[in-house]
Amino acid sequence: MPELPEVETVRRLVERRLRGRRIASVITAPDPIVFEGTSPRRFAAALTGRRVVAVRRRGKHLWMELDRRPWPLLHLGMSGWLEAVRRGAPRPRFWKLELVAEDGGRVAFTDPRRLGRIRLRQDPPGERPVSRLGFDPLEGLPAPRVLRALLRRRSGPMKAVLLDQSLFAGVGNWIADEVLYQARLDPRRAASSLDAEEVARLRGRILSVVRRAVAVSADSDRFPRTWLFHHRWGRRKNARTARGEKIVHLTIGGRTTAFVPSRILPPTSD
């Protein structure tokens, strides 16, 4: 379930577990797809014995600063995850990588679907794919009028534009639906058609949804009961929100979209 809040949560986990310590050992699974542009063997050699200086994130990408380059760059894809492993416990199912710190702390990367990626980069933020990312909402979004100018040039549906990582880095399918629901905007609306007030609503909700999800460590059980999130899964007929509003499922931009027609506000102008 990795979108920005989930990735930020695992970033903090890795930080607590590894920052300031040396990596005593690196265990890699022989997976030529998840390890991209480097072999598991070369990857392990680059990390073994290095000290972890910092753990960084932008959008859905995570990387570690080490005391020597290159640095590891991780992406969780659809089903990837990073988890702590107890001393003596077996590696979790679908593991691709395990890092063991000098103090015995263990962190494992798992990914059943293998759409995640483990890479090496000399300078992660300066190279693809991180260099192509847009604004990370946790770092802040451009002023409303600047954002409106950017959206003005996009004719695609709002839902698809929200998912564009070169604009909103870290926004994924559930965040996009949640933001549009709370901003009371139709996901099919062309981004270019939003007026200033609508862009302001959208911007505010992106910030509040992301901050709130991060504040509860992306634990969805602690998301507010009023959020669409709790009711959007499984294209169930007769799905309803906590307020009793009917939820409609459709495909926009190739992705399942849940929205609530009765919440949509008419455009204020345009």
Added chain:
DNA sequence: CTCAGTGTTCAGTG
């Protein structure tokens, strides 16, 4: 057996 799926990339098109 079939199909959906919380992500990204690439080919084809305009």
Added chain:
DNA sequence: TCACTGAACACTGA
């Protein structure tokens, strides 16, 4: 080059 669309990727689980 930009923007958009749809398919492909790979695998689990309902």
